[in-house]
Amino acid sequence: MTAPASIRVLPIQVASQIAAGEVVERPASVVKELLENALDAGAAQISISVSGAGRRLIEVADDGHGIPAAELPLAVERHATSKLTSAEDLFAIHSLGFRGEALASIGSVSRLTVTSCPAGEVLGARLQVEAGQVESVEPVGVPPGTVVRVEDLFYNVPARLKFLKKDVTERRQIDNLVTRYALAYPQVRVQLFQDGKAVLQTAGNGNRREILANMYSPEIARQMLAVDTIYDDFNLTGFIGPTGLTRANRREITFFVNGRSVQDSALTAALIQAYHTLLMVGRFPMAVLFVSLPAEAVDVNVHPAKAEVRFRDPGRVFADVQRAVRRSLLAHTPVPDIDAGRVWGQPAWSSDVESRPPWTYSESAGKAGAQAGPLPFHTAGPGDVPAQPELPAGRVPLLRLVGQVANSYLIAEGPDGLYLIDQHAAHERVLFERMMKQRAGEIASQALLEPETVELPVQQAGLLEDQLPLLLQLGFQVEHFGRQTYRVRALPALLAHLAPSAALRVLVEDFEEDETPLQAEEEARVIGRVCKRAAVKAGQVLSPPEQQALLRDLEACRSPRTCPHGRPTMIHLSVDLLERQFGRRGPR
Ligand code: ADP
Numbered sequence: 265m266t267a268p269a270s271i272r273v274l275p276i277q278v279a280s281q282i283a284a285g286e287v288v289e290r291p292a293s294v295v296k297e298l299l300e301n302a303l304d305a306g307a308a309q310i311s312i313s314v315s316g317a318g319r320r321l322i323e324v325a326d327d328g329h330g331i332p333a334a335e336l337p338l339a340v341e342r343h344a345t346s347k348l349t350s351a352e353d354l355f356a357i358h359s360l361g362f363r364g365e366a367l368a369s370i371g372s373v374s375r376l377t378v379t380s381c382p383a384g385e386v387l388g389a390r391l392q393v394e395a396g397q398v399e400s401v402e403p404v405g406v407p408p409g410t411v412v413r414v415e416d417l418f419y420n421v422p423a424r425l426k427f428l429k430k431d432v433t434e435r436r437q438i439d440n441l442v443t444r445y446a447l448a449y450p451q452v453r454v455q456l457f458q459d460g461k462a463v464l465q466t467a468g469n470g471n472r473r474e475i476l477a478n479m480y481s482p483e484i485a486r487q488m489l490a491v492d493t494i495y496d497d498f499n500l501t502g503f504i505g506p507t508g509l510t511r512a513n514r515r516e517i518t519f520f521v522n523g524r525s526v527q528d529s530a531l532t533a534a535l536i537q538a539y540h541t542l543l544m545v546g547r548f549p550m551a552v553l554f555v556s557l558p559a560e561a562v563d564v565n566v567h568p569a570k571a572e573v574r575f576r577d578p579g580r581v582f583a584d585v586q587r588a589v590r591r592s593l594l595a596h597t598p599v600p601d602i603d604a605g606r607v608w609g610q611p612a613w614s615s616d617v618e619s620r621p622p623w624t625y626s627e628s629a630g631k632a633g634a635q636a637g638p639l640p641f642h643t644a645g646p647g648d649v650p651a652q653p654e655l656p657a658g659r660v661p662l663l664r665l666v667g668q669v670a671n672s673y674l675i676a677e678g679p680d681g682l683y684l685i686d687q688h689a690a691h692e693r694v695l696f697e698r699m700m701k702q703r704a705g706e707i708a709s710q711a712l713l714e715p716e717t718v719e720l721p722v723q724q725a726g727l728l729e730d731q732l733p734l735l736l737q738l739g740f741q742v743e744h745f746g747r748q749t750y751r752v753r754a755l756p757a758l759l760a761h762l763a764p765s766a767a768l769r770v771l772v773e774d775f776e777e778d779e780t781p782l783q784a785e786e787e788a789r790v791i792g793r794v795c796k797r798a799a800v801k802a803g804q805v806l807s808p809p810e811q812q813a814l815l816r817d818l819e820a821c822r823s824p825r826t827c828p829h830g831r832p833t834m835i836h837l838s839v840d841l842l843e844r845q846f847g848r849r850g851p852r
């Protein structure tokens with residue numbers, strides 16, 4: 265065994281780099297700290313410029329109260345803050361910063377320049393820090409406010425550089441962060457530029473829906489439901505997605521607590537719980553919610569990056585969030601009428617439907633669907649449907665078409681009972697397998713009579729750009745046509761009936777995934793999206809030959825039981841089950 269090295273106090277520079285690691289993990293964390301400082305300074309306008317995904321430059325300029333020249337060297341010192349004086353203050357914090365660590369941390373892992381001029385002063389000052397050392401302070405004539413410039417982030421911590429993700433990912437983190445803060449502070453004018461391109465520009469007029477439109481699309485902004493609830497000293501505002509607008513992960517769920525962006529799994533759980541039974545299994549809601557509570561009800565000093573908080577009464581916050589969200593959701597969402605109980609239990613022609621007990625189509629569905637949740641509003645919804653009774657393994661047997669119900673479902677008879685088929689999901693499956701097969705050869709493409717230009721929001725344009733080669737394979741002919749504009753020359757034949765702009769939007773819809781998946785997966789996802797748009801819709805009348813053809817095509821599929829997104833295409837009611845339901849046979 266080698267002798268242990270003797271214990272030494274670390275050189276100050278090493279110690280501060282270690283401490284910096286907790287606050288400054290990636291470019292987006294620098295943006296967050298600087299943005300919070302600008303907000304704490306009471307800025308009405310904040311302009312952020314980023315280049316090289318934040319590795320080369322991050323600059324945040326504000327018109328806030330500024331820093332007096334004499335205090336400038338202190339601002340970049342560790343544990344130097346103007347926002348806190350005693351430990352008691354920690355329990356009633358009204359500012360975003362309070363640890364006095366951010367500028368010191370950033371300064372130890374970059375080349376930092378802080379230029380500031382307090383309102384009313386003629387002359388301001390500029391301070392330069394390199395690797396934690398103050399290099400110079402000099403007087404300068406600048407407008408009131410503060411400009412913090414961070415260059416060559418992590419230039420002296422190569423290990424940290426290696427942990428950064430691809431530029432697209434780091435850039436997206438910054439975009440997401442700034443957009444969310446802009447939403448949280450709609451009275452502040454926020455601008456974000458990435459490599460000279462404007463990604464976000466808010467008006468500062470307090471209109472949150474306008475910012476949402478920039479963040480997603482005008483269409484999604486229109487669909488988002490407003491939440492605005494007050495229970496005593498608990499206040500919840502913001503937006504939640506309607507049940508029809510979901511994501512495959514939790515990334516589009518954002519919470520602010522007292523103006524601070526936080527990650528809190530309990531708040532997220534409360535939100536998801538509020539959607540209980542209203543969403544498909546594996547789908548997550550979108551939401552941007554702002555919780556406000558008395559300062560003393562929240563402990564914000566839990567995490568160096570201030571990304572977590574602790575509530576004095578977590579149970580109450582959980583219940584309040586869940587209740588408020590559920591209320592807004594139900595106020596805007598008609599109770600879904602595709603629950604298993606009603607497909608057959610309440611035919612439109614029956615007049616005494618209300619008096620009948622709800623009917624469950626199988627024991628397994630009953631178990632999975634009717635969990636005794638804590639919610640007073642439990643309704644069997646589409647979320648319960650995937651728990652369909654087991655089908656015999658493998659493909660579907662030959663089916664005899666009986667007809668179409670509600671212009672949405674096909675009824676068919678098989679050797680072992682009845683099959684209900686969701687025409688949209690089934691068609692999606694059929695198109696998906698067809699397109700995946702064609703992909704090996706050539707996907708049918710249809711040239712537009714006249715090429716059309718389509719303009720996309722900046723973020724989506726960037727995402728589309730990465731996918732151009734794949735799109736070509738899928739039958740799109742799209743070329744970049746300056747800034748956020750693309751020119752479409754041809755579409756896959758399957759999408760030929762859509763407007764080119766709608767067809768392109770289909771592709772970028774779900775691109776906001778963080779990591780680019782494997783090429784093959786990405787391809788399947790894009791194809792899945794195309795098929796979703798191209799498939800017949802629920803509510804669309806199909807002629808008997810069309811119904812017949814859909815059934816035959818589905819039988820020929822390799823995985824006929826689910827749509828490409830994993831929803832069931834069919835529900836099977838076995839003869840055995842029917843007999844038991846009609847009381848011809850006792851329950852097993
Ligand atoms: P904290 O925000 O926790 O106080 P920081 O290291 O982020 O710590 O900032 C240190 C101090 O520098 C702040 O307390 C504040 O007085 C001053 N400061 C930083 N950024 C700005 C700004 N944009 N405008 C005015 N003052 C600022």
Ligand code: MG
Nearest residue numbers: 297301361366
């Ligand atoms: Mg700060």
